[in-house]
Amino acid sequence: MVHAAPITTDEKLASRAFSLPSTASIQDIDHTNETLTVVPPPAPNGGLQAWVQVFMGHLVLINGWGYLSSFGFFQAHYTSTLNATPSAISWIGSIQIFLVCLVGTFSGRALDAGYFHKILAVGSLLQIIGVFTTSVSTQYWQLFLAQGVCKGLGDGLVFCPTVSLVATYFSTRRSLAMAITASGGATGGIIFPLIAQQLLPKVGFGWTVRVMAFVILFNTIIILLIARVRLPPRKTGPIVEWSAFQEPSYTLFCIGMFFNLWAVYFAYFYLSSYAKNMIGVSSSEALTLLLVMNAMGVPGRIICGLTADRFFGPVNTLIPVAFISGVLFYCWAAVHDVSSLYAFCVLYGFFGAGIQSLFPASCASLTTDLSKMGVRTGMCLSFISVACLTGPPIAGALIQMHHGHYLYAQLFGGSAFMGGTCTLVAARIAKIGLDFRKRM
Numbered sequence: 001m002v003h004a005a006p007i008t009t010d011e012k013l014a015s016r017a018f019s020l021p022s023t024a025s026i027q028d029i030d031h032t033n034e035t036l037t038v039v040p041p042p043a044p045n046g047g048l049q050a051w052v053q054v055f056m057g058h059l060v061l062i063n064g065w066g067y068l069s070s071f072g073f074f075q076a077h078y079t080s081t082l083n084a085t086p087s088a089i090s091w092i093g094s095i096q097i098f099l100v101c102l103v104g105t106f107s108g109r110a111l112d113a114g115y116f117h118k119i120l121a122v123g124s125l126l127q128i129i130g131v132f133t134t135s136v137s138t139q140y141w142q143l144f145l146a147q148g149v150c151k152g153l154g155d156g157l158v159f160c161p162t163v164s165l166v167a168t169y170f171s172t173r174r175s176l177a178m179a180i181t182a183s184g185g186a187t188g189g190i191i192f193p194l195i196a197q198q199l200l201p202k203v204g205f206g207w208t209v210r211v212m213a214f215v216i217l218f219n220t221i222i223i224l225l226i227a228r229v230r231l232p233p234r235k236t237g238p239i240v241e242w243s244a245f246q247e248p249s250y251t252l253f254c255i256g257m258f259f260n261l262w263a264v265y266f267a268y269f270y271l272s273s274y275a276k277n278m279i280g281v282s283s284s285e286a287l288t289l290l291l292v293m294n295a296m297g298v299p300g301r302i303i304c305g306l307t308a309d310r311f312f313g314p315v316n317t318l319i320p321v322a323f324i325s326g327v328l329f330y331c332w333a334a335v336h337d338v339s340s341l342y343a344f345c346v347l348y349g350f351f352g353a354g355i356q357s358l359f360p361a362s363c364a365s366l367t368t369d370l371s372k373m374g375v376r377t378g379m380c381l382s383f384i385s386v387a388c389l390t391g392p393p394i395a396g397a398l399i400q401m402h403h404g405h406y407l408y409a410q411l412f413g414g415s416a417f418m419g420g421t422c423t424l425v426a427a428r429i430a431k432i433g434l435d436f437r438k439r440m
Helices: 009-018 048-068 071-081 086-102 104-113 116-135 140-168 174-226 242-246 248-264 266-279 283-295 297-312 314-332 338-365 370-401 407-432
Strands: 025-030 035-039
Touching: 048 086, 048 116, 048 140, 048 174, 071 086, 071 140, 071 174, 071 266, 071 283, 086 140, 086 266, 086 370, 104 116, 104 140, 104 370, 116 140, 116 174, 140 174, 140 338, 140 370, 174 283, 174 297, 174 314, 174 338, 242 248, 248 266, 248 314, 248 338, 248 370, 248 407, 266 283, 266 338, 266 370, 266 407, 283 297, 283 338, 297 314, 297 338, 314 338, 314 407, 338 370, 370 407
Parallel strands: none
Antiparallel strands: 025 035
């Protein structure tokens, strides 16, 4: 007679593990109380559900950064209709970007905690209210509250959780997925200036902006219907993971992106004004230049994402893209005719967009624990929010200091990009050393 060996605790746990649903896998086993930590399977890196989330993120970016990257239209319009300096007007757009990034710390943690759909609904509502109230605003303080504060808060609530959510669906194809998501900013940067160009002379400012609001409303309905969360909620954990700043690579990356974001939006804000005041083009052609710059953001984001995925990695791709953007800012100082300005718009539209699309993927590449994707991305966004807040107003002040000329601001932007490039190189070395053949 053969006696069966007693069943051990590990065998009991293994038996329970194999009885789990197929969508789960075992990460850790606590031998003391026989509890299991269940996590989802590896990222699908494709499939219908994953690419639907990329499309959802693309729509979110249209509503947020697409509207933001069209601020050159508002900057030029407000400069000619309000009794305010260019620097003061740029604060409207800057506070909007500042809030997008600052609120990221809290909204990113909300994704990790399982509140994505609720925060998405609240943020989308604030976006819609902000644009509709902008359409009826006639004074500077009204525009600051409606377009700057209300729209900025809405953008901040939806942006970080969305890009973090998309990142959880991909590992090997993450840069491409993030690039397609981020290209929504370029798509919106085409849609909203085109609306302005076609409708402003015919129906006026109010109805032009209301049409933009209806576009955002339509996109929001689709977003709320198709958004899906993949990871289980992580209810516990701090809003800010201070230990992340003990990693030199993460800290240096945040500093490097601070320098880059200090400069990257200056051209989007001031291009139309530069074209009208320094080159002498019409208001319609100034908007066409902005359209060209934003349109180049589509191939810029996607090609940079593909390059990062297939060849170098997001950080390795981001470094030369930031360097080239700085060189282009220095070259902008030599632009004195329309054809040269179109050339600058094409080139900077490509590489400036590349920085914006590679930033989330690069930050994600520094995060090994997917359950902390939201909070760590949000922390970096909050860190760089001060750069987004102060960059365009500093540029505006430098323009005033130089009596309406743009040279000081252009040199400031180019130098900020160079500082960002050097700091990103230091972040890469801190992470994987001096071997530049390694992907990162």
